[in-house]
Amino acid sequence: MHSTVAIVGAGPTGLLLAGDLAHAGIPVTVYERRTTTSNLTRAFGVHARTLEMLDARGLADDLAAGGKPVDRLRLFDHIEIDLSTLPSRFPYLLITPQYRVEQALEDRAVTAGAQIVRGAALTGIDQETLRFEDGTTATADYIVGTDGAHSTVRTSLGLPFPGETVLSSIMLADVRLTSPPRDTVAVDSTGGAFAMIAPFGDGWHRIFAWNRDNNVDDSAPVTLDEVRDVTRRVHGTDFGLTEARWLSRFRSDERQVPQYRAGRVFLAGDAAHVHSPAGGQGMNTGLQDAANLSWKLAAAIRGWAPGGLLDSYQNERSPVGKMVLRSSGLLVRMAMLRGAPTRWARNTAGSALLTLPAVARRAAGTISGIGIGYPGAPRAEDRPLQRDGRLYEALRDGRHVLVTATPMRGYADRLHVVAPEEVTGEATLVRPDGYVAWRGPAGDAGAALPTFLGADEARHS
Incomplete structure (x- = not known):
């Protein structure tokens, strides 16, 4: 074949x-x-930037309808990352x-x-x-x-x-809880153990857990009591953990x-x-x-x-x-x-830093992917268009999108030209993956396109 x-x-x-x-x-x-x-x-979990990419493929809304949106991530009991202010249609982490x-x-x-x-x-x-x-x-x-x-x-x-193993014998469990934590992704630790809990929104929760004192082979079976004990040790309660539909164990490497x-x-x-x-x-x-x-x-x-x-x-x-x-x-x-003093310093410093708006925006942007761009190609924020709905809807045919109020001919096989809802003298060329390839005066777009789209024989036919 x-x-x-x-x-x-x-x-x-x-x-x-x-x-x-x-x-x-x-x-x-x-x-x-x-x-x-x-x-x-x-x-x-599906983060906001990934949801935007799925939106550009017509898949995000159905996934979001069947998942659990979480707009705050709680770390180590005192540190909270607020996703609700992200500049996106999806200001949350979707648990699915x-x-x-x-x-x-x-x-x-x-x-x-x-x-x-x-x-x-x-x-x-x-x-x-x-x-x-x-x-x-x-x-x-x-x-x-x-x-x-x-x-x-x-x-x-x-x-x-190259890289290294950071942790081994991490437990994964999909469980039912009779008294679950509030609707956040909750992460806490004692130094010798940690446990993360995330709601799927359908009555099941995902738990990641690790116990420094029980670092067994990754092939060893996981028991519900083991997950329950670590969760109780870290969070002070097992949240009424009653049953599991899946239990597994794995190692965490850092390699690239x-x-x-x-x-x-x-x-x-x-x-x-x-x-x-x-x-x-x-x-x-x-x-x-x-x-x-x-x-x-x-x-x-x-x-x-x-x-x-x-x-x-x-x-x-x-x-x-x-x-x-x-x-x-x-x-x-x-x-x-x-050590309790070290963890107290971590929690205190983390909480204080996240009260600073710039730090809070950077943390939310990094973990969600919304703040990540490429050199010379920042993320293109979704925007309304005159006749084509939204920018990310216009991206669904897989072509570059040129947002401009000025008529443009050629490149029909690789370019979709759309008019912005608010007309300005600027044009923006958006790559199929939702990043800005070029932005400048609308009158310069024709000269700029060959750099990004190659030659277009149709323009001369």
Whole structure:
């Protein structure tokens, strides 16, 4: 089998990428080792910036309707991050199981024409050939590894994955609570243990818990009593924990591949970076990797990508990966602080800093992704348009969007021109991933477009 793009891994990252490429008319095949879809997974939260990207694909509102919005994150009992003032349609963290996100993305990808091959256990690749456990092979013009922390794509390329294990024997549990905490994501610690509790909104809660005194092998089974004891030790109560539908144990590493691209092979999501679950960044960062890469791959395949566009994936996403490793690692290390005086100082200083508006905005913007941009390409805030609804609705066809009141011809295959609700003399070119490519006087837009959209033969026909 030959595909223009082969994606290894049918998790959220691979499925968003496949949907975008198929929507752009690119033949794409997703190879997945699992034979069935998973219905219980580690990720549980979708941050505001990821919801905006899903909004640009017509998926966010349905997901939000079935999840639990949480507009405050409570850390270590005294520190609270307020998400309610984020400049977004989604000023909250949406608590929803990862399998709901996967299902929405898979439905979109299959509807657009992506092929998903399950039971395809990859054993190795080169620049254009994929080899599978059953002895079959496939070829592709481009290969993207979204196959997780133990990526076969990454190891086949011989790429290093430097870093370290931060914590082992972290417990995960989906449980019922008869007396749950108030509607926030609650994180607290004693130095020797920590526990995070998040509501799904359907009567179930997710608990992440760790006990320094019971650092057993990650393969050891988790008992409900173990989760209950750590929760009570950290929060002073077990919140009436009665039953569990899922119990698991894992280790938390901090690792990042130095290069996200090796020739015609790319890495995204956990195949490129892994970090602690603190802050709920894992799935979100992977989805944002995919949104950054998909339109660039499509542009290269369709022949209009400006020089260096594919390399910009590494240049833009690797620094974000490093930032997420630092921020999530800081939260874990804060949770592990020993000694009551040290923890008191952490809580007091954290609470005081978050009373400063600039610090509060930065904290909320970082954890939600709303405050993250790229050099020369800040996030484009959603805005009303004259005849096309909102900006993020206009992004749903996968093209760049030029917001201007001045008529513009050409580039019809890669540009959607829309008029702002409030007419000004300015024009803004928004990339398909929702970041600003260019902004300037409307009269200069025609001269600026070739830099970002390549040559357009239609303009001269």
